[in-house]
Amino acid sequence: MSQSIIQLKCFCNNYPWGRVGKESLAATLCQRTNPDFRLEDDQNYAEMWMGTYPELPSYSMEGENLQDILNKNKERLIGQGVLDKFGVDLPFLPKILSIAKALPLQIHPDIELSKKLHKQDPEKYSDTNHKPEIAVALGKFEAFVGFKPLKDIERLMNLEPLKTFVPPNTPEANFQDDTLKQICRSLLTASPDQARSTLKSLKCTSSDELGGQAYILDLIPRLESMYGSEDNGNLVALLCMNFLVLEAGSALYIPADGIHAYLTGNIIECMARSNNVINTGFCPRADRDDIDLFVNALTFKQHDPEEPMLKREKSEKSTKGKTEVFKPPMSEFNMLVTELKAGEGETVKEVGGPSIAIVVSGSGMMGAQDQEFEIGEGTIYFIGHGIEVKYTAKDDLQVYRAYVE
Template identity: 30%
Template sequence: MGHPNDDTDKHLRGSLTKQNKKLSRLKCSVHNYDWGIVGNNSQVARLFALNSGSDIDPYKPYAELWIGTHESGPSFVDHGNGRLESLSLKTWISDNPNLVLGERLLRSGAVLSAEKALSIQAHPDKDLAMVLHNSQSSVYRDDNHKPEMALALTEFEALLGFISVKELMDVLCSVPEIVELIGSGNAKQFLLVNEQYRDKNAKAVLQSIFSQLVLSSRNKIGAMISNIKSRLLPEMQKRKLTDKEQLVLRLESQCPADAGVIAAFLLSYVKLNHGEALYLGGNEPHAYICGEYIECMANSDNVVRAGLTSKHRDIQTLLSMLKYTQGFPEILRGVSLNPYTTRYLPPLDEFEIDLSILPQATSVVFPSVPGPSLFLFIKGKGAITAGISENDNVEEGEVLFVPAHTEIRITAESTELHLYRAGVNSRFFTIP
């Protein structure tokens, strides 16, 4: 995309400043990572095509639609009869600081379509992020944390956090390959001691197993996975495999001889339905497996990987940072704001997400707030009013930037209108 000359740039910036209390349509960036869903089957592909006016490549994977100011996939302001102006959202915001309260939100939104698993990873908390950035700035390019929320658009699968003590006992009873890795004597000692001792020492056992797995050679992991397949494939003829066993075989088909395949036995396997969400805090192991979802995160690129990936792995850092907290993660179902809107609030100040599903001819009002908002329309058509301005039309694929202190009213004109709003967490504005 070309850049305007200085005169054009100054004229555009001046024009936008005069209109800065109006809504701004955004043109967003797409990423075609190989784990994405191919062609028309991808929600990302459909939304990007509608947002950009481009055609969908039926043979290309569409993984992520990025919304915001991230340098690797910035959004651009679309002003004036749908004509895309070559002014990035980040530049516009820097010229109009009264629109926002910092940049707490604006690098943080995405729609993802995952056909294959993403890497087993964790995001450093703020303290660790500063240390990593100072020592390895080429890898960890900022000093901020990266908590995030994933809100399911379809059925969505993920691994998040470590399994409970009971599940760990089940693994040591049913996965002989892991028992062989840590030694049968160690496994028996853990299984045979009293319950109080097990609970006290489960974290250490879990840490030992996980560490040995991710530090093992590729040849050793390959042999372990081969043994698992040789054991499970005949079992399929006699019984239905457990969900975790089926998942391990799926992961092996995507990432052969990868330690992350076996590590999946040690992580909690979560399945979400539409409208359910997960919150991922700092230093928590996770991997998204498949499905389509809205993702909102804090302003950071920091990722520490250990499995299911061909990218850089920083295993020692990941092992040292993990909390090894055990138990099934909380599934967030949001809080109802009105008959049509549900709000998802993570336990941090950076962001919140609203989901509105409007039947035809119904309306919802988003009150004026001190921070900016991003609106994504994923289904249907409607009319939108900002403050006292006249109605404007919105439809699937459109992304809007809404300035601070702007009340929004949206009315559905189709059978159903589905939209998502991401904004600075309302808790932030109540902090003394």
């Protein structure tokens, strides 16, 4: 294989929180790009993975594993710069997620903790790497991310049914991150009965008592319908975490050890190459990981609903201003977004490393290396380093492209 543009065939997993059948964008996009994929009407389709992570790798249309292709052509496809930094395994993993109900309440351990956990239990923690991630909304997207401002949590925790979760002898005006940490632990260790009765009394709280947080009352029945009233995730998410609603095109950034639980929507996600996760709520009790491990790893850096929001910036790779970039801090990847109206064109300058591009809507042509490729919803390409790419839109076209350099 001599070309540096490789069309990919990707696959979906079937986590139970995924949308069903044709309702799942992950599945409908997958179906368009992968002739081997059969969409079943009654199956959950959660995530389509695009890349070389061994659990769900991508293939060329001829059926060759992308990682094998990279191994054989590493200088040409990955480039020496990225090879020196990250080696031959793609350091990032983009995914399309279609979320019908909450994903487990989770954190991704930082590098230090990942190394330790991997040593203790390599089967469960398969990676020694961190996993910062970004999530770009492809429509309305709801998520619990980071912690609320302390004063908002303190206000709630002063309500009668919640006082029991506050560590005794917390002096007023001394409600700190450490207080919050202890509250998280007591909310997560509450018995099923206590979790249920607390949620029930919260339901009977008036919106006045909740101050600016009356949205909690609307969310309670929705969360109950997902994992029941005994799930400890309900309490942590409602009382302690920011509830964010994103419109299409907006993005979130989750740092290592950042608490998050995505609630509903279709998103494109990208993360560093790792699959490590510590789960504590929004999942069957038997699937929950150690609560102390979770609580001790928590970071309390994000305390404002604005903090997790990741702004789009102008990309210097754009020649006509139609391509912007998401640049998450402290991570191995960036994500370009090219958006064209019918008839418009854009040339994206060379990227100094490997990239993966997916068309999420529209159709048109992609030109690279003196070749022309017809592109449409669901077409996915690996693009080797140092390649200039030209897009022309037949109808409104949206291309996301994750890269490292």
